[in-house]
Every structure is written in C-alpha cells, then in structure tokens.
Amino acid sequence: MKRTILLIATNIAIMVVLGIVVSVLGLNRFISANGLNLPMLLMFAGVMGFGGAFLSLAMSKTMAKWSTGAQVIERPRNQDEQWLFDTVARLAQRAQIAMPEVAIYEGEPNAFATGPSKNNSLVAVSTGLLYTMTHREIEAVLAHEVAHVKNGDMVTLTLIQGVVNTFVFFLARVVGYLVDSFLRKDNEESSGPGIAYMVTVIICDILFGILASVIVMYFSRQREFRADAGAAQLMGDTAPMVDALRRLGGMEPSALPSNMAASGIANKSGWMSLFSSHPSMEERIAALQAMR
Numbered sequence: 001m002k003r004t005i006l007l008i009a010t011n012i013a014i015m016v017v018l019g020i021v022v023s024v025l026g027l028n029r030f031i032s033a034n035g036l037n038l039p040m041l042l043m044f045a046g047v048m049g050f051g052g053a054f055l056s057l058a059m060s061k062t063m064a065k066w067s068t069g070a071q072v073i074e075r076p077r078n079q080d081e082q083w084l085f086d087t088v089a090r091l092a093q094r095a096q097i098a099m100p101e102v103a104i105y106e107g108e109p110n111a112f113a114t115g116p117s118k119n120n121s122l123v124a125v126s127t128g129l130l131y132t133m134t135h136r137e138i139e140a141v142l143a144h145e146v147a148h149v150k151n152g153d154m155v156t157l158t159l160i161q162g163v164v165n166t167f168v169f170f171l172a173r174v175v176g177y178l179v180d181s182f183l184r185k186d187n188e189e190s191s192g193p194g195i196a197y198m199v200t201v202i203i204c205d206i207l208f209g210i211l212a213s214v215i216v217m218y219f220s221r222q223r224e225f226r227a228d229a230g231a232a233q234l235m236g237d238t239a240p241m242v243d244a245l246r247r248l249g250g251m252e253p254s255a256l257p258s259n260m261a262a263s264g265i266a267n268k269s270g271w272m273s274l275f276s277s278h279p280s281m282e283e284r285i286a287a288l289q290a291m292r
Contacts, residue, residue, distance in 0.1 A: 014051075014055045018047060018052060018055075021047060022044050027044040028044060030044055030173070038174075045168075048165070049162050049168070049169055050165070053165060054158060060116060069105050070105035070124045071105065073102045084142075085102050087138075087139055088100060088142055091234055092146055095149070096150075097118045097119060097149055100113070100121040100146070101121070103123070105125075107126040109126060109129040111124065111145055113145035113149050114154055117152075118150065118152055123142065129141065136243070137247055139235070139240065140241040141231075143232075144227045146234065147231050148223070150230060151223065153223045153226075157216070157223065164212035164215055164216055165212065167212070168205060168212050169205075172200075176193070176196075176197045177197060180197035221277065224277075224279055225279065241288055245288075249281035
C-alpha cells in the first residue's frame with residue numbers, strides 16, 4: 001500500500017509541475033475570444049506529452065525501486081549475488097556500456113531494465129527467477145535486459161510515448177472545441193469553453209489514449225525482438241535465449257506495477273496482444289530460430 005501511495009503521489013506531483021509550467025508560460029490559454037489558437041495548443045500538448053514522458057524517464061530507476069522494493073547490490077552478500085553481479089558486469093563490458101546497478105526483488109519470475117540512459121541504468125531480477133532457473137537461462141535473460149540498455153530502448157520508447165501523448169492532448173482538445181462550438185453556435189452571448197468541451201475532452205482523452213497505447217505497445221514489442229537478438233549476440237548463440245524463453249513460457253511471470261509493465265516479462269496472446277508490451281513466447285522463439 002505504501003508503494004502504491006508513493007507512485008500515485010509521484011504521478012500527481014508530475015502533473016502539478018507540468019500544470020505550473022504551462023500556466024507560467026501561458027500555454028494553457030489556447031482558447032480565447034478569437035477562437036482556438038492551434039500553435040499555442042500544440043505547444044501546450046507538447047509540454048504535457050513530452051514533459052510527463054521525460055520526467056518519468058528521469059525518475060525511472062527510483063520509481064522502479066519504489067514500486068518493486070528492489071534492493072541494489074552494493075556489496076554481494078552471498079554466492080548468488082556475487083554471480084549475478086559478475087554476470088551483469090561481464091555482459092555490460094561486452095555491450096560496451098557502463099555498469100548498470102544490479103538489484104534483486106521479492107516476487108515470481110520476472111526481470112527488467114530501466115534508466116534514463118545507457119550509462120545510467122538498472123537491471124533487476126526477481127527471487128523467483130533467480131532461484132528457479134539455471135545459470136545459463138538467467139544469463140540469457142540478463143543479456144536480454146543488457147541489450148535493452150545497449151539499444152537505448154528506454155529513451156526510444158519515451159520519445160514515442162511523448163509523440164503519441166502530444167497528439168492525444170492536441171486532438172482531444174480540438175475535437176472538444178469543435179463539439180462545444182457546434183452545440184453553442186446559436187448562443188452568441190456565451191464565451192469560453194462550456195461543459196460540452198470538458199466532457200468531450202475527457203472522453204477523447206480516454207479513447208485516443210487507448211489508441212495511443214496500441215501504437216506504443218506495437219513499438220514495445222518490436223524492441224523485444226531486437227533485445228532477444230541482442231542477447232543472442234552477447235551470448236554468442238541463440239540457444240540460451242530460446243531455452244530461457246521456453247522455461248519462462250511454462251511459468252506465470254509476476255505482474256509488475258503499471259509504470260514498469262513495459263520493462264518486464266509478459267506473454268499475452270489473442271486480441272489482448274494488441275495491448276501487450278511483449279510478443280508471445282512462441283513468436284520470440286520463432287524469430288530467434290530464424291536467425292540460425
């Protein structure tokens with residue numbers, strides 16, 4: 001409960017900060033007596049869309065630790081932690097990136113990588129994954145996460161999220177203004193947006209947000225294929241990653257908090273796969289086997 005409250009409070013704080021920014025810059029006054037100021041609205045949407053995405057990216061490591069309770073390995077306390085730390089260090093050296101922070105958290109099998117840049121990242125694994133898989137399989141999973149860092153996937157997905165967020169903010173308010181203007185066209189005395197504007201914007205934010213999530217998740221699935229290929233390259237063989245995916249396919253990965261969902265392991269199929277950050281295990285295995 002404490003972690004949930006902290007996450008909610010953080011998200012509220014981000015929105016408050018962005019609200020203050022657009023207010024100080026005067027970008028929230030895109031509707032005036034002269035009508036809708038599209039350039040100003042676009043700037044407003046850009047600040048809200050990219051601002052939220054980049055603030056979340058900047059705080060991603062801290063948020064990940066809060067939301068999962070991950071404990072960073074400062075000094076390995078046992079052989080398992082020493083092996084995990086040394087393995088990530090070896091993979092990071094091969095990938096030519098700075099050593100990520102390495103963390104362990106309590107939970108069913110899962111792992112994730114996050115961080116604002118290639119040289120400021122976090123790789124975390126759950127106790128469920130660490131103690132139920134072989135070292136070879138765990139190393140493949142770690143190579144996959146290190147490949148995410150090497151590919152700059154966190155930044156790429158943030159940019160995509162920023163773009164779609166901007167269009168959601170922009171289009172929702174344009175539609176809201178048009179609907180409000182149509183409903184009030186015979187009322188010349190009315191000024192400023194009415195209730196129809198606010199209701200329409202809320203509905204459009206939800207509908208466009210759902211469409212935006214489908215777009216973002218598509219790009220997220222593509223990065224998973226690239227990270228699998230990157231893991232195979234780091235391992236020098238596709239077999240370890242294939243074995244790890246097969247093992248994970250027979251497990252039920254733990255659900256990460258919503259802010260971390262795109263970073264962890266998932267396996268959805270059917271129409272729900274449109275909203276999944278990861279391809280199915282079968283698709284990922286097939287793609288790796290096609291590389292041989």
